[in-house]
Amino acid sequence: MIWDIVVFILQAVLVFVVSTALFDALHWTLHKWEGSSNPLLRKFSSWHWVHHKFLGLDMQINPAYARANIWFHVLPEYLTSMLGTLIFLLVFPWAPIAAVAVVRTFMLVMTLKEEGLDYNHMSMDRVGGQQNMLWVDNNYHAMHHVYPHNFFSSFANVFDLIFGKSCQIEGRRFLVTGASGAFGSAMVKKLTKLGGIVETAKSGVDFTPDNYEAMRTKLENADVLILSHGAKSDDCWNANNVTFRELTELFTEIGKTRLAPPEVWALGSEVEFHGDMGMDELKDYSASKRAFALRAREFYRSDALIYRHIVPSSFTSAMGKGAMSAETAVKIALFFIRRGFRYVPVTFTGLAFLNFFRFRYFQKPETQDAPAE
DSSP states (O other): OHHHHHHHHHHHHHHHHHHHHHHHHHHHHHHHGGGOSOHHHHHHHHHHHHHHHHBOTTSOBOGGGHHHHIIIIIHHHHHHHHHHHHGGGGTSOHHHHHHHHHHHHHHHHHHHHTTTOBTTBSOOSSOOSOOOSSBOOHHHHHHHHHSTTSOOOSSBTTHHHHHTOSSOOTTOEEEEESTTSHHHHHHHHHHHHTTOEEEEEOBTTTBBTTBOHHHHHHHHTOSEEEEOOOOSSTTHIIIIIIHHHHHHHHHHHHTTTSSSOOEEEEEOOTHHHHTTTTOHHHHHHHHHHHHHHHHHHHHHHOSSSEEEEEEEOOBOBTTBOOSBOHHHHHHHHHHHHTTTOSEEEEOSSSHHHHHHHIIIIIOOOOSSSSOOO
16 A cells, blocks of 8 residues: 555656656747747747746736736646646556646646746745755746746756756856966866856955955956865965855855845865875865865855855866866866756765765864964
């Protein structure tokens, strides 16, 4: 009996997820048709854009489009998802399919009752930085209305996870520190190739610990701050911890009135996991990286920003030979970032995956806040 219930639930969940992904694929197609040479396809796309007039780029509801939104978005979404649901009658018993159909119909009735409004479609003054990755919440779906050519998933985040549609790059403004280093320079090249608008900042020139005035204008003009500067030996504490922390805090403060949350990508290290391993040459480096990781967990949990913690194994740079090239490290990082990951493991060793649990749950404050003078 219990096993039958488990099977029923699993079948119903699978039906719901797959039928949702079917609509999400149609959703993506309608956006692609916007630039089609076929006038009929462009017409279909224009019908869908009524939905984006109903809930605009400013995340405000326009009641004038309420009825059109029901005809051109709500009902097509329901019918497409129901078609994807009923197809499973060829595979599964009727009971789980019927259950999903009832749920979808109930959701439709409630949406019609509210004239197109639901949990994911309502006016917002600010989009929060905490966004679910597997199941779409209102903050995640709001990003689709801010960046209409990404974030297509509607309920279960299958489509965006598979096709890498959970991060806007084209046309977005990036500020990269450490751009003269291996990882930073590779990131600048890749983002530029993908259509990002990239500016750079240099440690010791544009900013120093406790002095970021020269950075303010650059931060005000950026959508995403990428922290990839650092040091392995000289002044590790300031390079890997203090400046990372203070730049993130300043960028978050500057972006607190924006509709979309400011976004920070910070370069960590597997040393967060294994520590200095008793090696004197790694003690300062390990202490600085672990100190920032402790603060980074707070950024990771904050609703004031979208924080992504990139943890690579060693890559080839001026610091020495590594397990991968910086270009490979950037490609792997962007693979995960474009799928919505906020903890980003970039590794051949697997240590970065293990470090996730330390980063999220098992970090402890160091007994000493900073190295002795």
